[in-house]
Amino acid sequence: xxxxxxxxxxxxxxxxxxxxxxxxxxxxxxxxxxxxxxxxxxxxxxxxxxxxxxxxxxxxxxxxxxxxxxxxxxxxxxxxxxxxxxxxxxxxxxxxxxxxxxxxxxxxxxxxxxxxxxxxxxxxxxxxxxxxxxxxxxxxxxxxxxxxxxxxxxxxxxxxxxxxxxxxxxxxxxxxxxxxxxxxxxxxxxxxxxxxxxxxxxxxxxxxxxxxxxxxxxxxxxxxxxxxxxxxxxxxxxx
Amino acid sequence: xxxxxxxxxxxxxxxxxxxxxxxxxxxxxxxxxxxxxxxxxxxxxxxxxxxxxxxxxxxxxxxxxxxxxxxxxxxxxxxxxxxxxxxxxxxxxxxxxxxxxxxxxxxxxxxxxxxxxxxxxxxxxxxxxxxxxxxxxxxxxxxxxxxxxxxxxxxxxxxxxxxxxxxxxxxxxxxxxxxxxxxxxxxx
Numbered sequence: 001x002x003x004x005x006x007x008x009x010x011x012x013x014x015x016x017x018x019x020x021x022x023x024x025x026x027x028x029x030x031x032x033x034x035x036x037x038x039x040x041x042x043x044x045x046x047x048x049x050x051x052x053x054x055x056x057x058x059x060x061x062x063x064x065x066x067x068x069x070x071x072x073x074x075x076x077x078x079x080x081x082x083x084x085x086x087x088x089x090x091x092x093x094x095x096x097x098x099x100x101x102x103x104x105x106x107x108x109x110x111x112x113x114x115x116x117x118x119x120x121x122x123x124x125x126x127x128x129x130x131x132x133x134x135x136x137x138x139x140x141x142x143x144x145x146x147x148x149x150x151x152x153x154x155x156x157x158x159x160x161x162x163x164x165x166x167x168x169x170x171x172x173x174x175x176x177x178x179x180x181x182x183x184x185x186x187x188x189x190x191x192x193x194x195x196x197x198x199x200x201x202x203x204x205x206x207x208x209x210x211x212x213x214x215x216x217x218x219x220x221x222x223x224x225x226x227x228x229x230x231x232x233x234x235x236x237x238x239x
Numbered sequence: 240x241x242x243x244x245x246x247x248x249x250x251x252x253x254x255x256x257x258x259x260x261x262x263x264x265x266x267x268x269x270x271x272x273x274x275x276x277x278x279x280x281x282x283x284x285x286x287x288x289x290x291x292x293x294x295x296x297x298x299x300x301x302x303x304x305x306x307x308x309x310x311x312x313x314x315x316x317x318x319x320x321x322x323x324x325x326x327x328x329x330x331x332x333x334x335x336x337x338x339x340x341x342x343x344x345x346x347x348x349x350x351x352x353x354x355x356x357x358x359x360x361x362x363x364x365x366x367x368x369x370x371x372x373x374x375x376x377x378x379x380x381x382x383x384x385x386x387x388x389x390x391x392x393x394x395x396x397x398x399x400x401x402x403x404x405x406x407x408x409x410x411x412x413x414x415x416x417x418x419x420x421x422x423x424x425x426x427x
Contacts, residue, residue, distance in 0.1 A: 011329050012354025057354045096351055099405055100339070104331035106403045107394055111325055114395030116308035117296070118318050119255035 013061035014097040016043065021094075028094055031087060033072055037065040064090070171206040173213055180210055181219065184235045192222075192231035242267060243284070246277050250295065250304045257303030278302050297397050299388030326393075333359045334368060334390065339405055342372050342383035360384065368393060 010016045020039050021028060044062055047054050068086045184190055195207050211233065214220040221234045245267060249258060258266075264274040282295035293304050306314050326334070333356050336348050348356045363369045364384075372385040386399070396402060 011332055012352050014353035055354065061353065093351075093353065097353065100332055100335045100351065102406060103335040103339070103403070104328055107331045107335055108325070110394040110396065110403075111331075113308065114393060115325070116311040117294075117305035117395070118311075118314050119303055119305045122254040122256040123252045125252065 013058045033068050037069045040065055171202050173206055173209050176206050176210040177214055190233050242277055243281050246281055257301040259300045298392035301388050329359055337369055337384050338386050341385040344375050344381040344383055
């Protein structure tokens with residue numbers, strides 16, 4: 001058997017089943033689950049061979065068909081008379097689906113008919129809208145204009161970036177050490193915080209390093225009476 | 240003042256956006272019944288006069304002027320650019336299910352089709368053929384969908400009542416169908 005129609009052309013497993021039923025020219029009410037299951041599975045296998053993605057819904061339907069088939073094939077010991085035909089559910093689903101499927105052709109027809117009638121874009125009425133902004137009457141002399149232009153030039157001057165030179169101050173520990181020594185020589189005793197007159201990161205770091213350096217080189221005495229009290233610096237040998 | 244002439248002008252300006260009864264009534268300062276009557280008269284006039292190339296159509300609640308379809312051979316030469324693609328079979332299928340069962344949830348659509356329809360529903364929403372009409376009282380309060388006036392326009396029908404009747408399963412089939420479900424017991 002040759003499969004000339006591919007699964008992508010179907011809207012779902014129900015569509016595929018309807019196709020198979022139609023192909024076999026059988027009545028929906030007389031579905032032979034056995035046959036239809038075989039054909040359905042053949043179809044799915046064929047698709048797999050072609051490496052086509054099979055939506056999970058198709059596999060669910062395959063499982064349901066197999067279940068139904070086995071239910072029918074296995075002898076039913078209970079053999080209860082009022083037991084439902086396992087096909088009923090499927091048949092009802094197929095009938096319901098078929099209804100809407102048939103309707104799509106009618107809708108297509110209606111759509112085509114409608115497309116024979118044309119309309120146009122709504123007219124652009126903006127040009128006729130009342131202008132919101134009232135124009136102010138022009139009542140200026142040439143002098144006013146010149147004045148305005150001069151003001152503009154002045155403003156332009158103000159807005160120009162100022163001529164500035166950017167100087168990068170460089171700090172060095174030896175230089176700062178000498179400075180601190182001079183301060184101490186002059187003042188004898190200096191409070192720790194006093195040395196940090198400038199508040200920028202580099203200055204603070206360099207000053208702190210200088211103090212440590214001076215202390216290490218035994219130039220400095222650092223004293224503090226209690227914790228969190230003021231720290232005083234004095235030059236060694238100048239006590 | 241000829242109100243019909245006034246209405247014709249309004250409809251001409253509004254183009255494919257159309258005008259609802261309410262809008263017509265408001266602009267012309269008349270009540271809705273009068274507006275409907277005017278529209279009806281204008282529509283008749285177009286229909287009665289074969290010399291007119293346009294007609295007045297009503298889709299849902301919206302009136303709009305469209306060209307007469309029998310002269311499409313000429314008109315289509317002008318409007319080729321407008322070419323919008325017709326709906327796919329899948330789209331039509333979902334639309335049909337929604338149209339005949341609205342309000343309906345996505346799950347109920349899936350149930351009938353036996354395949355997921357969420358993608359298609361999103362597309363139809365984007366095309367404004369359906370809209371979210373609130374939520375159902377079912378568990379999880381799923382969104383329910385209905386068709387729009389644009390849906391009616393697309394298929395050229397005045398109202399949902401004009402949808403072609405569903406071809407119900409033949410009587411014979413129904414009987415057989417009932418046999419499966421019937422709980423009838425003889426000699427009760």
